[in-house]
Amino acid sequence: MRGLMLEGLDLRKPMSGRKIAILRIQTEVLRVMVERLLEKGFYWILPVILSKSTDPLWPDPEFSIEKKVEVEIYGEKVSAMQSMIVHKRVLVSLGPEKIFILSPNIRIERRDRAATGRHLYEFTQFEVEVAYAKMQDIFGIYEELITESIKYVRKHLSRELEVLGRELKIPQTPFKVYKRSELEEKYGASWQDEVSRIFEDPIWVTGIPREFYDYEDPETGEWRNYDLILPEGYGEVISGAEREYEYEKLAKKLERDGLDKSNYKILLDLAKEGLLKPSAGAGLGIERFIAYIVGARHVAEVQPFPRIPGIVPEI
Ligand code: AMP
């Protein structure tokens, strides 16, 4: 299994030059991204970890969770955060209309996912949500964050790129947009892996049937959601959507997905009162993005304390 042959797993030895170069690049990329959003007037929200409300991650075609982490605190059952989507929706409706969060997620992925090179059981999302925004607005924000990060690394961290033996291309913007249905028709069920190898720049893919909170057009049946697929086989790095905000639609979709409405009570109450604002947003997997920038073989190579599915380390 690829995951078992990673360097940097021995935490009784000083880090290699490669690993230190990766951490330097991650530090600067996070700074570039945070600074860009602060310049645009975003609020920087700190994450929550334990909550009655979290992302069901279902029914996402990428779903591969072995177990949901639930604990009892103060006599109540809470889950470890799988994503802060519900909190983001509530927050942009109550005041700060442009927010970002560096949000740690715990997802106990199936052990066979260690071999994909893309899955961890703890990772961090760079999450953005903007009230009244549309898909194109979110595309623009992440395209800027991605290209500006890459430009910065090429300009100021060329020594680190050399240590890593990484040649990094600045992608052309705007990124091309494709419908999932057309890609599936052309490349079959494993379209994601295919397009990730074929295209030279990142591409947006829209229209993906999945969780209840993504907006589904009642007339066309089209899902106004999107993934960003990175080239060179790195695959999906962002998922996002315009969001549902009407009570009836949310309630119906929760029932359709067999989810317990009591876990989404604030969201539903706000929607019922007409206070849930339409919004759009997305989450970028920080480790996957950094893995792409540094040319890592496995996403765990960018973690100081690797979290590979199926392997519980000493620290
Ligand atoms: P999702 O909304 O579930 O697609 O998650 C948002 C983003 O987080 C994805 O596009 C990935 O970049 C990242 N991500 C999701 N699951 C994992 C995982 N198990 N390991 C590493 N990154 C992940």
Ligand code: MG
């Ligand atoms: Mg996704």
